[in-house]
Amino acid sequence: QQQVKQSPQSLIVQKGGISIINCAYENTAFDYFPWYQQFPGKGPALLIAIRPDVSEKKEGRFTISFNKSAKQFSLHIMDSQPGDSATYFCAANRGSTLGRLYFGRGTQLTVWP
């Protein structure tokens, strides 16, 4: 059973556009929601993370929006660049346990110049 569901599977965006990736979770015990970026041949790299006590977190061009009541969170990439082309994974865990991450299936983002 997939604990974190991610969509879309793939996304094509023009340079300068906004990329939006969505995730949903079921387990209300989850309280830590990171996003990872993975380039081909590399390991996932932590991009940005949020806890449910805030509804939005912004770091540079990357923003996480969090909707606790809907059990959804999303990643927005503003002014998308060709260098952002990668696979993005959302994840979740029970932060207090410092335990395993439950990952979404990933979104392959392609930004056209």
Place this chain on the structure above:
Amino acid sequence: DSGVTQTPKHLITATGQRVTLRCSPRSGDLSVYWYQQSLDQGLQFLIQYYNGEERAKGNILERFSAQQFPDLHSELNLSSLELGDSALYFCASSGYGTRGNEQFFGPGTRLTVL
């Protein structure tokens, strides 16, 4: 560079064989996690160690085992290998306290079973 190192980078072996994957966590990190990444299953959690002790198990096959040594490096042992074990294997590490949730991934070991 995450600070997590994994060796080897690539491993090609035959069915029925046994291999060992090695991971060195970031300096000071006590937790080590192993994940398997395949096209059909995505990123799947295998096992977690904390300061030498097994802490949690995920979808790890009985043919697989792991350990964390006193110097905190970890090894994942895969035996009686099958074609379906071909995948990327990642190690991640995390610290403690308020930043203990941040898991940093190594570059991975690509295992090919022929």
